[in-house]
Amino acid sequence: MQIDISQRGNATIVAPEGPRLDAEVAGDFRAALLGLIEGGKGNLIVNLDGVDFIDSSGLGALVSALKHLKQSGRQGDIRLAHVKPPVQSVLEIIRLHRVFSRYGSVDEAVKSYPS
């Protein structure tokens, strides 16, 4: 799976290539996020622009990374940009929209982190 990683200000943007963030690609996605956290990155933004579908493995990867970040004691968060309606519906149904802040664009997500 192609995962683009870029830096904007003090935020790191992780963009998995869609359209499905599922069991087939969740391992790579999780490894990418954990690698960034291990490498000292804390302010993470996952750009879901290309993602139409996220299954429990994909969401499990996001949650694992968030737990890892919190347990590391490092400042930071995992925030989502460009969440499409089917993904948003899943987040709302299982109440994870309370955990992952969502933004309409990567720019907005970047600005949400203190500079």
Add this chain to the structure above:
Amino acid sequence: MKAVILAGGKGTRVRPITETIPKPMIPIINKPILEFLIELLRQHGFNQIMITTSYLAWDIESYFREGSRFGVHIGYSYEGYYKDGAPVPEGIGSAGGLKKIQEASGFFDETFVVLCGDAIIDLDLTRALEMHRRAKALATIVLKEVPKKDLSRFGIVETAPDGRILQFQEKPSPDRAVSTLANTGIYVFEPEVLDLIPSNRTFDIGGELFPLLAERKLPFFGFAIPFSWIDIGCTSAYWQATQMIMRGEFKIDMPGREVRPNVWGGINLDIDFRSIDIQGPVYIGSSTRIEPGAMIHGPTVVGRNCLVETGARIDACIVGDYTRVSSFADLHEKIVSGRFCVDSNGTQVDLAGGGYTFVIDDTRERRAWTADQQVLIDFLRSPEVRDDPKECDTLTSE
């Protein structure tokens, strides 16, 4: 008197619900649409009812059998064939279906009514019959005023002051529409109409038979009669229809009994009403268990043999039979079952295909969770995701 209900369609626009249920069997507060129509026909003296079936025909035929349970005689005309022991639906069009019945037995030997099996109505059929007879019509369409914005969903009809039909428009844009009178798919026919239908080929009532009647200038009328018409044309319409009925905007006899003010239920319920947050109107099907701490806000229908777990939140939903709504679920304006989850606007949320069976599932499933699912389950149980504990204060008390 005789009637026919067209019930063979695949209900494509009501998927995924119609993947396993034929559209006329979609339950409205646990009663199939078709049953409402049969009750209405019986009330108006129609005691011989033919039903055309095709897609998932057995579901219809095994439910209504020969009709005695419903106080009428019912027969079926199956449209399709069997291949290697399995039914293969093959529709022959709405008019073709009538012709097939007539050629088989000459069943239609008097004025008869045609209904579509995809809408709930409270039409005064006796009055429709009277208007048809008074006009000495060969065919009569029951028309209904519809709002201008909805015109493009319907066949629109222009009539002369005496009711004679002048022209049809199929789903016109609002600015092109010649009237605001829609074809409801409810017809009164004389048997002679069937002579216009060719044998052994697909033929449609709206698209082919009616233009033929108009072209030949036969006595063909349309009358607007005020009545309630709840068309279950698409998935969102199904949700809206249920909401309307639960709010009392279309009167039906609620099944079961009123177990709490504005809350109806079947038998064998496992619910401690003092320990749940329930606000009517709500209907709960028989043998359903609702655990303490669950929230159900109406208008909501919960099917039979469901399990609603502690902490689950259901607001303005239709929950199908045998559905487990886990403590992780927060459902707002959804149609859900163990197989599917659809938003009130018709958008599908693929919970089952996405491995979210720990959120919504069939109560009869026994599953082991994958490692990824277990990560999510553990996280969803953690305090940062769980509701504010103050929510417990909202529990109702008797």
